[in-house]
Amino acid sequence: MITRRKILIAGGTGATAAALGGLIAAGSETARSDPSASQDAEVLAFILGIERIESGFYAAVARTGRLTGELAEFVAIVGGHEREHVTFLEQALGSAAPKAQPISADVAAVANDPQRFVRTAAALEDAVVAAYNGQAANLRPETLARAATIVSVEARHAAWIRDIGGLPPAENTTDEPLTSDGVRDALRQVGLLS
Amino acid sequence: MRLEDDTPIGDLDLAVIDRDGAVREAAQALHSRGDVLRGGLAAAGAIAAGLLLPRSAEAGELAGGDRSVLAYALSLEYLQDAFYTEAERVGALTGARRTAASVLGGVERAHVRAFQGLLGSGAPARPSFDFRGTTEENGAFLRTAVALEDLSVAAYKAQAPHIKAPAVLQAAVGIHSVEARHAAWMRHLVGVRPAANAFDEAEGRDAVLKTVASTRFIVRKTPRTTRKRSPRFTG
Numbered sequence: 069m070i071t072r073r074k075i076l077i078a079g080g081t082g083a084t085a086a087a088l089g090g091l092i093a094a095g096s097e098t099a100r101s102d103p104s105a106s107q108d109a110e111v112l113a114f115i116l117g118i119e120r121i122e123s124g125f126y127a128a129v130a131r132t133g134r135l136t137g138e139l140a141e142f143v144a145i146v147g148g149h150e151r152e153h154v155t156f157l158e159q160a161l162g163s164a165a166p167k168a169q170p171i172s173a174d175v176a177a178v179a180n181d182p183q184r185f186v187r188t189a190a191a192l193e194d195a196v197v198a199a200y201n202g203q204a205a206n207l208r209p210e211t212l213a214r215a216a217t218i219v220s221v222e223a224r225h226a227a228w229i230r231d232i233g234g235l236p237p238a239e240n241t242t243d244e245p246l247t248s249d250g251v252r253d254a255l256r257q258v259g260l261l262s
Numbered sequence: 263m264r265l266e267d268d269t270p271i272g273d274l275d276l277a278v279i280d281r282d283g284a285v286r287e288a289a290q291a292l293h294s295r296g297d298v299l300r301g302g303l304a305a306a307g308a309i310a311a312g313l314l315l316p317r318s319a320e321a322g323e324l325a326g327g328d329r330s331v332l333a334y335a336l337s338l339e340y341l342q343d344a345f346y347t348e349a350e351r352v353g354a355l356t357g358a359r360r361t362a363a364s365v366l367g368g369v370e371r372a373h374v375r376a377f378q379g380l381l382g383s384g385a386p387a388r389p390s391f392d393f394r395g396t397t398e399e400n401g402a403f404l405r406t407a408v409a410l411e412d413l414s415v416a417a418y419k420a421q422a423p424h425i426k427a428p429a430v431l432q433a434a435v436g437i438h439s440v441e442a443r444h445a446a447w448m449r450h451l452v453g454v455r456p457a458a459n460a461f462d463e464a465e466g467r468d469a470v471l472k473t474v475a476s477t478r479f480i481v482r483k484t485p486r487t488t489r490k491r492s493p494r495f496t497g
Contacts (some may be wrong), residue, residue, distance in 0.1 A: 145457065152460035167433045197439050204435040209423035217461040219435070220442035224457035227446035236448075240364065241372045244346030259492035 103208040111203045116157040123150035124171035132179040146187050146225050172262040186233030187255035188258045193226035195254035326428050331421045333386050338376040340388050342370040349397040359400045390482040404452040411445035416465035
């Protein structure tokens with residue numbers, strides 16, 4: 069869809085983002101400074117890193133062919149969404165997009181244990197929601213508007229996998245934001261980041 | 263429980279609800295934005311525990327644009343609050359639907375209290391509702407819940423970029439994603455795909471209010487009798 073492909077960043081590319089080579093860029097704390105094109109790029113580079121983790125994780129799980137039924141459907145559908153998010157963010161960032169890194173996860177062990185898969189995917193989706201929410205105030209309004217089209221889909225994923233696994237889909241009155249460090253910690257706890 | 267097999271995933275909306283007659287009548291734009299938003303009921307509710315709204319933000323400290331967004335959001339929260347609260351009170355739902363009505367009712371009531379607290383005396387009054395039987399039967403309840411939650415997600419999404427106060431923005435985005443969780447949960451219960459697309463589109467205020475009006479769930483304008491007035495004579 070053309071409107072969606074319209075670049076998230078209206079002008080300016082953020083050399084800062086290009087300098088952030090890691091899987092998840094450093095920085096991107098909540099309410100750091102006034103929104104700007106370069107800060108948008110920095111935030112989006114961070115977001116791209118976690119979208120790549122999601123996309124890579126679901127793709128690897130799908131390749132094992134171990135999950136069946138609704139869990140397999142979840143992996144196929146959600147994995148497709150995450151690939152679209154990655155493509156969208158890569159196009160938005162252009163040359164400022166950091167290089168993709170291989171994901172860190174014992175995918176075979178997760179895919180062989182449906183309960184472990186549910187816990188891992190729920191933690192992952194919850195962390196991604198918190199990551200987007202944590203960056204909202206750092207983005208310029210036009211960039212926030214585009215990011216907002218993604219975060220609610222991540223929240224849907226979170227509620228879906230939780231309901232499949234018998235976890236409460238929506239436990240709280242609001243979803244709490246996380247800083248980038250908080251997101252990284254959450255991903256490490258479920259083995260998705262080393 | 264599944265919708266009719268020919269229901270396209272992702273197209274569940276109020277038109278689909280209409281199929282079972284819950285909201286059959288043609289859209290009537292009975293309630294202009296002003297009707298929904300106008301009013302002067304003083305807020306009794308305190309800021310809900312756990313909801314990240316700024317305690318210091320008294321009504322006068324918020325920019326007019328933020329106040330307008332909050333009043334609009336409150337009008338949508340009133341609708342959801344009333345829907346789930348009535349479903350709980352009627353007590354006709356069973357199983358997972360019953361649980362969902364209870365959980366979602368609690369959350370939407372907290373949103374209402376928080377926004378009322380934030381807007382103070384400028385909060386719009388709570389309208390009267392008639393949910394036309396949708397709170398009294400599992401299937402109609404779920405389909406209506408899906409439509410209301412999807413609408414709420416689209417509505418918050420359109421407003422977030424306009425919010426100026428960081429604390430209000432943080433609360434709004436936190437509620438936005440919670441409404442998306444609700445939408446996915448209700449979709450899962452009704453048997454349609456919880457996340458229909460990779461991107462959720464926003465929906466502007468006029469379109470949202472037109473959809474709300476088309477439900478005819480809001481049956482009366484702001485009840486003036488609840489407006490607090492100062493007595494003319496004392497002693």
